[in-house]
Amino acid sequence: MTPCPPWLSPTYRSSPPSPYLPPSPPSPYLPLSPPSPYLPPSPPSPYLPQSPPSPYLPHSPPSPYLPPSLPHTFPPRLxxxxRG
Structure with missing residues (x-):
């Protein structure tokens, strides 16, 4: 049988932790707190305002092209x- 590789030998696993991979402190690149400033839950996004209504889709006044106030009648036909 071939001898165990060095990365599987008990002496390798019992060696002190590698100084290049300290278990602490926590990584500053993945903080659990405070919340990430890049994803704030508030205030609402200015690019998707809930109010005021969009000027491009006004609900009032009624469109001058489709006035609802005029009665739906046709002009008198002559x-x-x-024809004979």
């Missing part, structure tokens, strides 16, 4: 003589 009675043309029946």
């Amino acid at each position: 009675h043309l003589p029946a």
Whole structure:
């Protein structure tokens, strides 16, 4: 049988922790707190305002092209003589 590789030998596993991989302090690049300033839960995003209503889609005043105030009637048609 071939001898155990050095990374599987008990002497390697029992060696002191590597100074290049300290278990502490926690990594400053992955802080658990405070919340990330890049993803604030508030205030609401200025790019998606809930109010005021968008000026591009006004609900009022009614569109001048489709006035709802005018009655839906047709102009009187002239009675043309029946074709013979």
